[in-house]
Amino acid sequence: MRPVPSILHLDMDAFYASAEQASKPSLRGKAVIVGGLGPRGVVATASYEARVFGVHSAMSTAQARRLCPHAAYLTPRFSLYRQVSEVVMQMLRELSPLVEPLSLDEAFVDLAAGPAPPASAAEARATGERLRAALLEATTLTASVGLAASKMLAKTASEQAKPDGLVVIEPGTERELLAPMPVRALPGVGPATAEQLRRSGIHTVAEAAEAGEAELVRLLGKAHGTSVHALATGQDDRPVVAEREGKSISVEDTFDVDLHDRTRVRAEVVRLAGRCVDRLRAAGRSGRTVVLKVRRYDFSTLTRSETLRGPTDDPAVVREAAVRLLDGVDTTGGVRLLGVGVSGLADFTQEDLFAQAGPAGTGPVTAAGSREAGGEEAGTRPDPSGAAPGAVGAPGGPGAGERKWRPGQDVRHGVYGAGWVQGSGLGRVTVRFEQPWSAPGRVRTLRGDDPLLEPADPPPLVRPAGGQPPGPVARPVPPPLSGPPPEPPTGPGEPRPAAGGPSSPSSSPSGSSASSP
DNA sequence: TCTGGGGTCCTAGGACCC
DNA sequence: TCTGGGGTCCTAGGACCC
Secondary structure (H helix, E strand, O other): OOOOOOEEEEEEOOHHHHHHHHHOHHHOOOOEEEEOOOOOOEEEEEOHHHHOOOOOOOOEHHHHHHHOOOOEEEOOOHHHHHHHHHHHHHHHHOOOOOEEEEEOOEEEEEHHHOOOOOOOHHHHHHHHHHHHHHHHHHHOOOEEEEEEOOHHHHHHHHHHHOOOOEEEOOOOOHHHHHOOOEHHHOOOOOHHHHHHHHHOOOOEHHHHHHHOHHHHHHHHOHHHHHHHHHHHOOOOOOOOOOOOOOOEEEEEEEEEEEEOOHHHHHHHHHHHHHHHHHHHHHOOEEEEEEEEEEEEOOOOEEEEEEEEEEEEOOHHHHHHHHHHHHHOOOOOOOEEEEEEEEEOOEEOOHHHHHHHOOOOOOOOOOOOOOOOOOOOOHHHOOOOOOOOOOOOOOOOOOOOOOOOOOOOOEEEEOOOEEEEEEEEEOOEEEEEEOOOOOOOOEEEEEEOOOOOEEEOOOOOOOOOOOOOOOHHHHOOOOOOOOOOOOOOOOOOOOOOOOOOOOOOOOOOOOOEEOOOO
16 A cells, blocks of 8 residues: 555535536525436435535435425536536646546546655645645635545545545554444445345444454455455555546436336337437447346336347447337336446447458348447537426427426526526526626526527636626616516517417426525 | 436356357 | 356346446
8 A cells, every 4th residue: 555645536515516506606505406306306416505404415306395495406407517527627637647537526536646746645635735726716616635545545535525625544544544434434335235234233344344354255245245345454456547438328217207108118218229329429439238228117127138249339220129128028017217228338440340240140230330420429419408208298209398498507598698597387487697707696587488588508617718798787688577477477678479379388387496585 | 296317346147168 | 867167148137336
């Protein structure tokens, strides 16, 4: 084990929620909950203000609403988070080429491999503090940093540092620090393993270490037992590895209401297969094993897979395999979730093509057509419709997105400028007009079909240098439509649409709103 | 109003091959 | 005539992580 705490673990604080607060001045200091807003949604991230009420990740949004009804509820804006994440990861790479991202908001960095390896714990600390300050400046977001001589301890340290802090674990102090912690603190020990260990009277890391490797292997199996024992005794030699190639790509949808119609189920599988291939192609990969995932009405989940003779990125091949797999699955009783994935990924090369067209067999073989280079990067695609997959009664047809305005979504108005959707329903949409660098803005309620209102890309968190003047306040603005959501608004500059415009009743009958007050 | 979506890794059994 | 001993691939399921 290295003598200096030169492995750094970075974890952005309540990342999605903090990014939303940074982006939306009116939400700063308020409870913000980011996650799925449908009837089956779960919380992805809750701001610290919301955590006070007991809201946490993975909780159902419904429960969060009971605990914290006054919070702002927002759908995730991954394009913004990716944008911020790229800035963060780039700054980490300035510390060392060995950067291992774990997710959009988390990464390990091996400072020992960098241009200025710390020679002491104090130097490591100084590097970490400089990093936190630089990140705050670049993104306006706070981060927590852990420094230690191993990955596990660096992560443990950043956990202790939260929020907005830094903790260094001095080499040599590892075991005494770990000893009293619950086994759940060890990476790889989840609810099931913790329960296993509890039944054997093992609750703390110290008890796990005392149990000995043989006993842990007996309880948990070879690989898991060995690894838990090593981690419990503070041994962790796992290197920081940059750029690991992905091994699978998958997409899945949970439906607001269980699907019963077999034809609809099949149509959804076809749609998912298409989305999966879009992502596969955007990544420049191909895959050999197609996986279908089905979660039934009772939450029981099964997977079926089929391995082709060679890797493919042909939508028809993946679609047909997925549909074949579905044919072998009983869906009576209803389907809650469907997923399609591809594994056994390869970089698609000419040789792969030949291999695939190789010797006779029964496998479905089609030479994948020329791949258009035009990268429609799946994840960053605008996706203004964002129709919840299950949007009740949505025919599932192509342009089915009737849920046009989602809470949290960025918009631009021809008169009022940039803003975000606070709520919508009953043919109206409530927009707060503000930008990351503006003062908290005001809310206006508009018609859902206001022709001057359109979806927009997320603005950067930090005002671009020499950027435009803050749109909304710079120019004379006609009188607002409203304060609170009142009568169906009809604006001054707003063309009165013909009677009963498309009021899109299918868009969440209950209406939805980002914040109640 | 229970339980998202995207991944990784491990285990275990059977097929198949030498 | 009653049963070897690997190794690898495929499939299915489950734990875990963010």
